[in-house]
Amino acid sequence: MAIQAGSFRTLELTDVGRSFGGHNALTDLNLTIRAGEFIALLGPSGCGKSTALNCLAGLLPLTHGTIRIDDERIDTLPAEKRGFGMVFQNYALFPHLSVEKNVAFGLQMRNVPKAELKKRVAEAIALVKLEDHARKLPGQLSGGQQQRVAIARAIVLEPRLVLMDEPLSNLDAKLRLDMRTEIRRIHQNLGLTTVYVTHDQEEALSMADRLVVLREGRVQQVGSPEEVHTSPVNWHVADFMGYRNMLDLEVASADADRVVVAGSGLRLRATAVERVAVGDKVRLAMRPEDVRIAPDGAAPAESIPATVAVVEYHGREFAVGVSTASGLTLHVRSDHAPQVGQEVALVVAPERALVFRSSLDAADLSEVERDLEEVRT
């Protein structure tokens, strides 16, 4: 493959922040990206992930912090000089230019000689398998094809970094899966360094080497997909990672990370992720697939009695909505279809029931520290 990624060793974001009229859209983003890495910025809308991407691209100036590639400072460079490729959510293809000319645009801006330009455009178009559509206008292509053009247009420049802003969110579910594989393939074949913004945890988990989970402009957790998936650091990350059952309870007893939580007529053994003390208000998070319906008749000691409210067929298993005597709703999985209205006992392994502090203001503490630091400096 003749198209290659531009090379560098590390890209370092230090205390990067951006505020809009007094509102902090992004605060203190510290991140070191190694060449060839696929990083996903993950979070709900308004969490600052797109702001971070636009800051990286240079489309938004930073209000704080620096961005360096190796030892070169790039946050002061205008966007057109950074040499990053960007793929936009709405593709942003030039509607009046053919696929070829869209892809060639960046090369023309760099005054690449004609023969080389032709060769590279043909390669990029071949890479995204659009040879048959090279002379069409974007308007004549399907959504998936337009997305491929946008990718080809970004990578033909052999960019040091490829930025993708929710590139799959406008595609239908099946196409999204195909394009996911496609993007991952291109990333691996070309050794690209990619920063990928998404609100879809599944997308992030399946594509990225490392995840950065954001909330209200702050980094919540950075880690490999596995780390973030199995050991979220707070309930927000857990919520985002598919811990659909969130119960507000109280700590009844605590022995290091082995805790017993109680409330709303429940009493469960669980694992504390953050440090909690007896009497603390906590949030218990459990994945639907970790909560099972106990076999008929068996009622283990530490089970949750509940009534089946909704049963959905999900192909291999059933997704069951149950409600407890105190009115809490839980989502669980089951191999067999229980009857609606049936009394069941739910069991969950203590190590799969995670206990987090109710307030996310662990960040508050560090905010005080930050303030102190600012006073000191």
Add this chain to the structure above:
Amino acid sequence: MSTVAPARTPGSRKDGRSTASLQHRLAERGIDRSLLMLLPAVLFTFALFVYPFAYGIGLTVQPNPDVVEKWGGGIFANYVAFFSDPFFRDSVWITMRLALPAALFNVLASVPVAFKLRGKFRGKRALTTLLVLPITLGTVLTAQGLLIFAGRQGWLNRFLMDVGLIQEPFQLVMNYTGVFLSLVISGFPFAFLLISSYLSGIDPSLEAAATTLGASWFQRFRRIILPLLAPGLATTFILTFVLAFSVFPSARLVGDATGETRVMALMAYRAFGEQIDYPMASTVAILMGVIELAVIALVLLWRSTFYKGSTGGKG
């Protein structure tokens, strides 16, 4: 007593005809009865436009005897006269010399202004209002304002002379400049409004994309914005050109009605009001229309070579 209605298949009658309403059946043949409500408007159009227009064309081929005597040409004597008499013929050039630059200026000046006013900023509404306000002023009011502001004894000249910058007042009105200024004042807001709306139809992410691909602001404008804006520019040009071409009041009020701003509309008025030569007046008016249509046709022909599809980014 009870009668049992014979069973019927829904949607059909005994005689096999459709049970659909009359309206529905007419609609199937492309007839919409509600269009009948347009009838009064159509009648008015005929009475107030089509008939007078046809009558005017008729008049042009019924020249006054003295015109026929002087220029010959039988029933086309008025046309012969128009193109043979330099007094008439030159008015075409005079009008063009005003309307083309004024329309061009309005379009070209609107582009950077509309560009600058695209984003969000404090005072945008006030600024836009200020730019569009002249639309509400009549031509006569504009002319009056120009006389007071830019006349020989106007504020501008008095100020410049008082400060000692100039000795003699600038001649800004009662000539070509006066009419040109008046055309800009009344035409610019139209052009600005139109171009603003065309510009807002171009997805800003296209520019962002071009930026990340390494295009400087000039390249972005030249390669992306301009091609997408071009059809809009052409349309705007046509509209402001038509406005400027039929200039009449300002040509008389702030222009030099017998000299450099002796536009076609003035010629038609002169034939009608001073020489009481209705056929000649109609001829000038019809020729005005023909020339405008010719220019519009040229611009539209040129416009047809542009890309005219969506500018919304998704192609």
